[in-house]
Amino acid sequence: xxxxxxxxxxxxxxxxxxxxxxxxxxxxxxxxxxxxxxxxxxxxxxxxxxxxxxxxxxxxxxxxxxxxxxxxxxxxxxxxxxxxxxxxxxxxxxxxxxxxxxxxxxxxxxxxxxxx
Amino acid sequence: xxxxxxxxxxxxxxxxxxxxxxxxxxxxxxxxxxxxxxxxxxxxxxxxxxxxxxxxxxxxxxxxxxxxxxxxxxxxxxxxxxxxxxxxxxxxxxxxxxxxxxxxxxxxxxxxxx
Numbered sequence: 001x002x003x004x005x006x007x008x009x010x011x012x013x014x015x016x017x018x019x020x021x022x023x024x025x026x027x028x029x030x031x032x033x034x035x036x037x038x039x040x041x042x043x044x045x046x047x048x049x050x051x052x053x054x055x056x057x058x059x060x061x062x063x064x065x066x067x068x069x070x071x072x073x074x075x076x077x078x079x080x081x082x083x084x085x086x087x088x089x090x091x092x093x094x095x096x097x098x099x100x101x102x103x104x105x106x107x108x109x110x111x112x113x114x115x116x
Numbered sequence: 117x118x119x120x121x122x123x124x125x126x127x128x129x130x131x132x133x134x135x136x137x138x139x140x141x142x143x144x145x146x147x148x149x150x151x152x153x154x155x156x157x158x159x160x161x162x163x164x165x166x167x168x169x170x171x172x173x174x175x176x177x178x179x180x181x182x183x184x185x186x187x188x189x190x191x192x193x194x195x196x197x198x199x200x201x202x203x204x205x206x207x208x209x210x211x212x213x214x215x216x217x218x219x220x221x222x223x224x225x226x227x228x229x230x
Contacts, residue, residue, distance in 0.1 A: 033216065041222075042220045042221060042222045043209075043218075044220070048216035055216060089159055091161060104163050104166065105163075107161035107162075109158070110160070
């Protein structure tokens with residue numbers, strides 16, 4: 001069964017450093033998402049991406065964040081200068097075309113980001 | 117703005133018994149979808165069941181079923197014949213037609229007692 005994969009599973013970084021979290025969505029999916037979950041809190045939407053551009057983003061997704069689909073398979077989330085409060089589990093998700101119907105979002109296993 | 121309320125931070129049930137997890141939401145939209153996701157200790161997010169708001173019939177997926185009350189904006193999840201593998205955090209999440217983001221509730225931690 002196809003699945004969303006994410007690397008690394010755990011990333012430790014120093015405050016102020018840049019990190020790139022990587023995701024490989026399901027191959028025939030067209031919509032891609034990033035969510036985050038701070039430990040003990042609910043899952044929060046960060047950004048959605050379609051047709052090589054951001055289609056929606058939350059207030060959390062400020063100028064420190066960026067997303068990219070550098071090739072036909074990877075989808076990345078970059079945090080330019082990490083802060084302590086960026087420590088969280090980051091989930092990538094993908095879904096089929098959503099213009100005319102709502103499709104399930106398939107989640108990856110997550111990347112745990114720890115900022116020291 | 118959408119809000120999602122899961123009023124039970126924790127629930128426990130005996131193995132083989134039935135448990136119901138509650139969820140209420142607030143939206144002014146009429147066309148939307150509702151999802152329950154399960155997050156076991158591995159923290160993977162797994163879809164349990166989905167409900168289209170335009171459908172009056174409650175969704176069922178094996179031991180999992182929902183009680184969808186559109187007027188009351190209530191979407192509860194019933195787990196029958198609970199199994200040890202059902203132990204997890206359960207999140208309710210609406211999704212508006214045409215939007216892309218899931219809005220998650222705070223979650224309910226379900227414990228299964230053997």
